[in-house]
Amino acid sequence: MPSLAIHRLPMAHPGDMSAVAALIAAGTLRAGDVRAVIGKTEGNGGLNDFTRGFFTQSLMLLLARETGESVATLTARIPCVLSGGTEGALSPHYLVFAVDRAVAGPRGLALGTAFSPPTPASEIGRDAQIAAVTQAVRDAMADAGITRAEDVALVQVKAPCAQAPGAEARSSDPRLLMALSRAAAALGVALALGDVAEAGEGDLLRDLTKYSNRASISSGIEVVANEVVVFGYAEGWAPGLTAGVAPMADLLDLPGVVAAFRAAGLPADPSVPADQRHRVLGVIAKGEPEKAGHIRGARHTMLGDTDLDAQRHLRGALGAIVASVAGDGQVFVSGGAEHQGPPGGGLVCVFARG
Template sequence: MPTVRQAFVHRFAASAPDDLDAMEAAVRRGELDPAGIVAVLGKTEGNGCVNDFTRGFASLALKQGIAAWSGRSVESVGRDVAIVMSGGTEGGLSPHWLVFEVREAPAGTPAAALPALAVGVAMTRPFAPEEIGRLPQIRATADAVAAAMRQAGIDSAADVHYVQVKCPLLTKARIEAAAARGRDVATGDTYLSMGYSRGASALGVALALGEVREGELGDGAVCARPDLYSGRASTSAGIELMENQVMVLGNSRAWAGELAIGHGVMQDPIDVDAVAQALEQVGLRAGLRLADADRARVAAVLAKAEPTCNGLIRGRRHVMLDDSDIHASRHARALVGGVLAGVFGDTQLFVSGGAEHQGPDGGGPVAVIARR
């Protein structure tokens, strides 16, 4: 009989980028097996920009903590566990960790009667600076998504509901290193490089899931063809890596457990109908807000945030793109976080800014993991 796996999602508060106290307490109580951790998603309280070192600080703390608890080396944890830190907790968003753990179900456990949450993780090779934001990153990401689907035992792209990617960005040093080798880069602007990397990674997800055709893609499509996007990709750029780390979340009858995932695609930052669609897919009914009993069933909420390029939301002017003090993506995270907090009655929400090729202009995917 094939081994049946079960996915668990643990959500822990964080009082600082290196605060692992709640996670460590769960390990000591036997509620979390560190050897089974396959991915950690974190919202850190930095600025979410190029110099947001809370992401690297948190990543290092997590690698060291998981290594100490599981008896693995820090290097092996970095190689095998997707550590995805998303900077920026503007508005009321709460810094927190989402820990994804996979266990073998007890012998004789049947697969779920309904498809259950399935998790797969894969890494690309490290990219050269000149590959970031371009076709090599798109293709390598598509290959990694396919590998993560195979690892998760997900046969159909239709069963994939969310793909989280952590991707690199360009620094001045990386740009100069490419120039020294006679190579140019996608952009000389380090901040814009985050968008190029996120966009290429999202197009790689779209390619793997059949949402775009390879013939439509090329270096010139990245951040230039908003009509090309994935409704299930969430990508986040950071200074702390050079490869893409990919986590695929879907549902599979080969897995056991009560958890399942559903998703919708927000057409704009206040599209609660898309949230309702995601809730319905996991057996929850959306109203003005979730009932307390239903709130207790929610294990994680994941979403993308992006201001509309035309400066309007349903015909009303917004000034996110006109504010010279705070970048528009920071405004967008706060806006989407507030909308979702009103629905879920919770501020521990994984809302990531920068949605290039991740949903339509001003919108983005939203996913809910919950117990059926």
């Protein structure tokens, strides 16, 4: 029977493994217990963002040295979900999720992981990817021992993309393909959890009424399959940790952000009091610029700026809101929230100690 531990660690640069190495050296973390990693690197978040792959390579080399397993074996079983872009108040950091199977409990926060088969460019943004993610979510739930979809708090997916898609791909534009990959993964999650009754590739980026409030998706060329991490509640896991999740109606939805912190048992009003911030173990937020070009009737220019990508605007703005509630810039804020929460909105998940 397992127990989940969450370590939020800083990084001085994308290859800086000193914080996790120190935990291992002190005996606080066993390298073999690492089950998943979710983090923010300081790259541009685009197709050419090398910081994500650099971090993953550095981490797997460290874990290989500590465990004796090969890098290939570790990479195939430990999802490493990296999102580039730490604009504004955001701080580069990563969350290490470790599972100690020697510690049991009656019911607690559980973690499960799964990988889909490798996804070629021809399947990205198509029904095949949606189906693959749906099955991977179910596999991850089974891995965690979560038997009911309503007990799932959040599904984090790292979905693949292709820098040179080829003629067989759904789009020759790698950026559009990245968005289609996120969208397909999100609807795969929605189907697995019963958040939508049916969905197909024709719905991607079109029918935005189909979404899941429990899906957080990133995509990138550094992965070749859909890497899935499921968080929820299951019997046999040690108690003490919570995951509070809430949707945001739009980019300015401070009450929605606060609701996620309160769902995690934190007295945010609207910020978490200084003496309670040590309980915050990690924050994940997804957001999306409103496609109509307005927020609450006021025009925004995120989508028309030729100097800065819209997602960089989004991360800087949403990051300031979420970090101000958390009282800490070490929050995971990612753009590209297609089918992840209400259109023009998104979601927030807060991991906290009870």
